[in-house]
Structures are given as C-alpha cells and as structure tokens.
Amino acid sequence: MECLDSKISKLYNLWISLGAPLDSSIVNNKLQHVLYEIDRVIEYEELQKRLLSADIEDIMANIERKCEILGVPLENILESQLYKSTPEFTEFHMDLNPSFSRQQTLFMLDSRLAHEIHQRRLHVKDWLSEIAQLVEELTDVQPFKPYEEYDDDMSWSTMQLISCALRDLSRVQMVRQNEFESAIRAIHYYWNILNVTPDFNDSVDVALSQTFEKIPIDIRIDESFIACKPVPKVYYHKNMHKPLSLASDIVAALKMKAQALQSVYNVRLPMYTKYVKGIRTIWEELNIPDEKRCIIHQSLDGEYLNELRINFGKLKAVVRSMTEEYIDKFKVKLETLWDKCLLTQRERDDFMNRLHELNTMDEVRVIVDEHIKYLQKIQHDGARLAKLMKERKELIQEMIDFEKTASDPSRLFRASFQLNQEERWRKTCFPTLLRLDDELIEAVCNFERISKKPFIVGERRYLDTLFDEIADRAANQTFFGFLNPEPAYRSTRNTTKNQEPRTKTHVIQYKDLRILDTDVSLQFDENQKSTAQYL
Template identity: 25%
Template sequence: MSSRRSEALAFSLVTGINLAMARLVDIWDSIGIMEDQRVERMQTVKRHIEGLLNEMITEEEALKQRIANNIITFQRQLETLCLEMSLEPYTVEDDLTVLQMEKNLRLRVDALMKEKNERLKELADLQQEDEELCEELCATPFYIPTGTLPSWAQLQELRHHICRLSEEKKSRVKVFSGLREDIGRVMAEMGHEPETSLEREAVCNDADIFLLTHENIKALRLLLCQMEMKKKSLIVTQDELKGRAMSLWNRLECPEQHQREFQDNLPNILSEEISQWQSEVHRLEMLQKAKLEEVIDKVRQELVELWDKCMFGPKQRESFNPHFFDSNFTEELLSRHDEELRQVKAFYEKASPLLETVEKWDKNWALFLDFEKKASDPNRFSNRGGTLLKEAKERVKVQKMLPKLEEELRTVVEVWEREQGIAFMVWGQRVMDYITTQWEEHKQQRGKEKNERMTKKGETTQLKTPSKRTHTGFNGSVTPCKARKTPNQTMIRTNSISSSTSNSTTTTFLSVSVKPPLSSQKAQQRNKAFETSQRAPLQEFNSEKKHMRIGSYSEFTGRPAP
C-alpha cells in the first residue's frame, strides 16, 4: 500500500513538472522569447530541479550513513552494557529495516543505561550506609570491586549485609546500654567515684562515646564484673563489721533502742554504711576495753555453750584451758577467746549436719531407754485409754529408727573424715565408739538389774516353809489345808511374801474363798498375752545366756539393720 502511494506521488511529481514546463512554454510563447533564451531558461529550471534533488539525495544518503553508524554504536554500547550488567547479549531480528533496527537498538541502550544509572545510584546509597555501620561496629564493608557495575544479586546481598549490620547494631546498643546502666547502678550503690578513663566513659551521658565493638563490650563486661566483685567485697566487709558490732552490743548489753536507731539511720550507700559501722565498732571496742573482765566472762559462757553444741570432750577443750582459766584480763586474752570462738563456730558450721544426726540418735536412744524402763514396770498394765497401744507403736518406730540412724552416721562420718582429714569426735569419742559405749553401758545395767532380781528371788524362796502349817483367817479360825486357790489368792500371797521379806517379819497368807468374776480372769489373760507379745527383742536377748560385745541396735537385737 505504501509503495503504491509513493509511486503515485512520483507520477504526480513528473506530471506536475511536465505541466509546469508546458505552462512555462506557453508563457514564453506569449511573451515571444526566442529559442536560445528558452533553452537557457529551461536549463536554469533543470539546474534548480537537479540541485534540489541532489541536495535531497545527499541529505538522505547522510541520514542513511548516520543510521548505519548509530546501529554500529548502539550495538557496541549494548555489548558493553550487557557485559557490565552480566546480561545475555542482545540479538537483533533479521527481518527489520535499518531504521527499525536503529530504533530498537536505541531504545534498548536507553533502557540499559537507565538501569545502570539506577544500580549505580543504589550502590552509592547502600555503600554509604554500609560504611557508616561498619565504622560504628568496626566491621568489614561488603566487597564490590571498584569501577564495576554490581549485579542485582550483588545488590541484594549488600542489602542483606546492611540488614544484618543494623540488627547487630541494635543488639549491641542494647547490650551497651544495659552494661552502662548496671555499672552506673553498682557504682551508685557502692558510692564509688569513677577513677579510670574507662569508668568515666562508662557512666558518661554521651551515648556515642563508645564504638560498638566486641572489644568495648568485653571491656565493659570486665568493668562490671570488677565493680560487682568490689561490691561483694564491701558487702562481706559490711557483714563482718555488722556481726562484730552485734556481738559487741550483746557483750556490752547495749540498749535495743540504740541498736534500732543506729540501724534505721544507716544510709543506702554501701561505702558510707561501712564507714558508720566502722565508727560504731571502734566506739564499742573502746568501750569494751573498760569492761574486759565482764566481756571475757560472757565470751567464755558463749564458748561453753558452743562447745556443748559441738559435743566437744574434755581433751578437745583442755587445749584452751590455760586461757580459759587465766585471770589476767587483757586485750590479748580477749582476742584469743574471740579466735577460739571463731574456730569453734567454723567447725560447727561444717559439722552441723553430722551433729544434728547425732542429736537425733541421742533423742531416739533416750526414748528407747524410756521404753525399756517402762517394759519392766508391772503397773503399766493398769493404764487405760489406749496408752499401751500408743506406747507399742512408738516403741516399734524407735526400734526401726535407731539402726537407720547408726548406719547413716557410719556412712556420713566416713565421708566427712575423708574430706576433712581429721577424726569426728563426740564427747571425746569417735561416733561409732560412742554408740558402742552406750550399748555396752545399757547391757551392763540390764545385767545388774537382772542379778538384783535373781538375788531378791533367792532370798524370797529361802523365807518359805516347806511343812504344812495351820492357816488362820481374820477371825483366827482354822482354814482347811486343801483350800482351793484362786488367781487372786495367788497374787495376794505373792504380795504378802514380798512385804514380809522386806520387813523381816513372819509371813501371813490371806485366803480368799470367793471365786473372781469371769470377766476379771479374761482381763488377766489378755494382759498376760499382751505383755508377752509386747516383749521387745532386747528383753528376750537379755534372757539368753549370750555374752558378746554390743555396738549397735542391730547387734543388740541380733537382726540385720533394715
């Protein structure tokens, strides 16, 4: 269609020229211009037309050449841009005209140049932000070779790198703020004034004075640790002074009102509080010098109480006897008493679990002896209200507890002696020797009581007369010889014999002819059966003819410890 239009325009152009020439000829004819002049004028027209056409041809040829050059230039630019931007080479379509090719190449070059400028601008902004963060954090900037155009992947990695640095900065700022707040708080609590440049910078209000580096964080953490250790040391000093002051208050019997007022008026700053405690201790020590004898006597009382709590024997106490009984009351003597008191307190703190176990064994041992004493008392069957049942349960509980405590003591004492390197003594004896001694003394006591009962029984037997004698009642009448004996009669007779033996008088037998009620007989049988069932293994053991060394409840009962 376009070619037809151009051909029509060319035909119309030729027609127009022909008509114009014919018109010129007509004009020339009407004017009467001669042939030579006509030729000259027609040549002039020809030159004008040919010149115009030649100019147009020249311009169009120049345009064609310019387009060709542009194509070459654009192709070269595209190759460079694709190489710089890591893109695939641009491929030109084959069926395009030169003008269309030039246009496509130009548009592609413009698009890539725009993208390149955007990348360079974004790279500059990101690198500036990265440099600022790396300078604050003393980190390594993201590496992109100088003079190269970054790819989109590199720009994305740079964005992630900046994001990580931003998060790290937030985290470090939080850590820095927390450390500086803690350091300032600890210093304020201690009343400590900054001495070094690091301490001054740590409590400075300028938040940008520190670079957010790992080294600075470590330095602040170390400073905080030092401040906390110093605070702990001051607290220990404060506690020592406080304990010393309280001990002196008690020794000197200072009024409680003064003590309360002093403690209520203490400041919240640790260094100032320590200073006041030091002043109070100094005042009390000066007051103590004027009352040395009274103070030393109180320390001695406290020392005796602590010795008893530690269960020290005579040998453990006699090493301090020269000072304990020294009547020359001096400050040196007081310091020796204080040192002994401190050492005994330290021992009590270390050995308190063992001492508590020994004390628990002593309590159960006392209950055991009490139950043994009650078991030999015949009057206990006259109790009512479930007393015997309750006593039996408690007895079983004690019998189970003693061997457990002995085994526990054996184990923990071995461990304690191995760790401390010294023997653990109780009232001058090792623990198991102390327990063995208690059992031996108990065995001897029971043997002694048994011998006394046997001796008394023999004396009572000798007082009985084997021949038959006439028995008199209350009214002096003769009682038949074959009188029926009831359980009550037997009991009364036994009591009469015991009474006559103790008073060394003649024996009188009381006959009771009345038969006791059946309920009374059953009650006596139940009491007898209950007494037999409640007899402890320790009682049965003593009745056997065995002679052995007893060192524990398990050995005493002849049964393994539970």
C-alpha cells in the first residue's frame, strides 16, 4: 500500500507542477485504465474472501461433527487448551471476519481432533477385540456391540466403559487362571499320591487324564508342594481338552474335586506319618539290618496304608512284649505306689496305655522312671489322706450304728458305767467329726496341689462329694444326719442349743473352703499339661 500511495503522490505532484487541471472528469479520464485494473483486483479479493469464508464454514462443520463424535460441546473445544495453544487464538477472537490466520487455526484444530478420534478408534478397536477374546475364553456373555456401531461414539464415557470392562475381565481372567492352575495342579498331585483312578464316565476326569499324560510331576509326600505358588500356564492353554476351560462352572467343579481329594489326603497323611515314623523308630530300636527293612514308598494309596498298618502292628507287638516284660519288673512297686497315692483304676489304665503307645524302650524307661519319682513324691501326702478318710469313715459308721440303737429302750437297762461311756462318746463324736472334716478338706487341697491334679474317687472329684455330704448333713433332720439319704430342710429351732452355734460356725468355714477349692481348681487347669506326663 505504501508503494501505491507513493506513486499516487508523485503523479499528483507532477500534475500540480504542470498546472494541469484536476477536476474529476479529467482525472477519471486519465486514470480509467488504472481504476479498471483496481476494480478487477477488488473483485478477485472479494471472491477469495467468499471462498475463504466457505472453507472456514466447512472446517467449522467438520469440527462440530468431530465434537459430536467425541461427545464434547463445540464451545468447550474452542475454550480448551487444545485450541488456546494455537498462535492465532488472540487474533481469531479480535477479528471475527474470515481470514487466512483463522482458517489455519481452525485447520490445526480440526487436524488435532481428527488425530484424537483416530487414536480413540484404534484403542476401542483393540479393546473390543481383547474383550471378545476374553469373553470367549471365559465363556461369558459379550457385553458390547460390534466395533462398527461405536464409529460415531468416541466419547470419554464410552472409552471409560470399554476400558474398565476390559480391566475387569482381565482381572477375572487372571483370578480364574490362578484358581484353575492351582486346582488342576492339586488334582494331578492327589491323583498320583493317592493312586486315584479317574472316572471315565465324567468328561472332566477324562480331559484331566489326557492333560496329565503330557505333564510330568514330582511325586513326594510334601505339604509344601501344595502350599507353594504354582508356575503359571503349566496346565492352562487355549487349546485344552474339552470341557476344560476358564468357565466359572468348570473352575468351581475343579476346585470342588481338589477340596474332596484334599480331605482324603488330610485323613491319610497322619496315618502314613504315624506308621512310617513308628516303623523306622522300631527298626532302629531293634537294630534291624537295612537289607531286611521293607521299602517305604511315597504313596497314600489305601491298600498301601493298610500294608503299612499291618507291618507296624507286627513290629509294635514286639515292642509291646518288651514293654510288658520291662513293666513286670516294676509291677509290684507300681501297684504299691498306686495304692498309697490313691490313683483310680482309670488313671492306672491310662498310664499303661500310654506306655503301650511308645515305640522305643528308651521312652518306656524314661516314662516309668518319671512316674515312679512322681508317685514317691506324693505318696506321703496320699497316705495321710487315706488315713484321714478311713478314720472319718469309721467314725461316721460308729455314729450311724449309735443312732440306730439310741432309740432302743433296752439300752437303758445297761450298766451305768456303760451308759456314761456312751454319753461321753456321744458328746465328743460330732466335734471329732467336724475336726476330721476340716483336716480332710485341708489334706485333699494339699494333695491336689502337690499332685497337680484333682483327687478323684469313683467318677467324681472327692472334694465336691465331701462338700455335698457336709451340706446334706447340716440340713438333715436325724440326730447325727446320716440315716436319711435325702436332705430334709427344717427350722433351726429343732437343733439343740449346744449344737446350733457350732454348726453355723462350720457351715461358714466350709463356704470359705469352697473359695479355696476354686483357687486350687484354677491351678489344676494351668498344670494339666505338665501333669499328664506322670499319669
């Protein structure tokens, strides 16, 4: 424009210097060719403006369409960082007329949106393809439509829906693969270790049998084999024998089979361990040469376990006879100590049964020696307790006999010295009984503390029996309280004045002793395990 202004100014100066007339008709006549060319240029530029405006409208239509595909409002795109980052953003907003800069800006925006749609379509296509494979692998229902139906819907919500579904299905696949691998590995191990015959009427068992033929496994009775993490994709692959798959029902069926086999394994394993450990221990005890020892197989087959049980029983019979022979040397001593220590027949039988469970004579000798030392430790207290029990029992029997004959009128015709003697005995027998009760309760508590076990007579703890007997006697309506087997509750007015305060005193004392009995019982619970080795 400066060049045009310069030429017009130079032409105007020439006309002024020449003194040429400058009226409009003369000037238009001189510049008619120039004005014609300028008009042509203006027309051309107006055409370019219209074409540019149409091109911008087309680009805007494309942008609007792409915004619909992306699910984003056009206004948001124009205000987004994607558009603001262009160099013509400020100029575009200052000049709303069509311009080449605006065209370039919109073209760049359109290209970026096209690239975004292209990338999203690639992702969606890949995701839907992976989802289709996972659905087929998991034998689930396809949750999405074909890819072509998503061609015009690349919104963020659609992308999120598909990507999250792919993520969830991938997790399900991973979980089921691990469950499948663990279950089928356990089944393979249990089938071999338990010598299980497949059920050929079960299609799953047939497929498992065909799968196991091609995969070797280390057969050892080792619980860590099941506990360790399985190597992925040893048994699983996409071309497995039908009906094996990652379908939920198939995986659940495999897990149930593995759990059922594990239950059998858990039952047989302790038996196998017991027999094998016992057999090897007895071999060492009897010094049996290696060439005469049978081979121990790594198998939990039912028939083989029965064979081990028979062999163990034969060897155990030898050790049992040796144990009996050894015990016979101490039988008299043991029975004497048992009697002195007031052991019940059940405790004696439990001790003998425990000895017969041992597999070596060294263990038998140790247990017998410890038991004898234990009995020798408590025999003095046991003898004192037995003496008090006998003395109390005899006194009660004398009181019962006296109470039976007290109402006999003929006793009044006896000699006076005999009646005086009976009267003196009658006055002292009940205080003596109360004293024996106190001493016996104290002796029982002391014996239980030393022996670290409750003192049992018959099938019941003796201290409980003693407390019940004392309580029944205090409420009994007979003279001494021994004839009536059922307690009879009466008013204390029927009790003699001499006996009433003493009876109350001892009832309170027995209640206090029950508290002591509770403390002793707590000690039994704490020492129960340590005492078991002596009984």
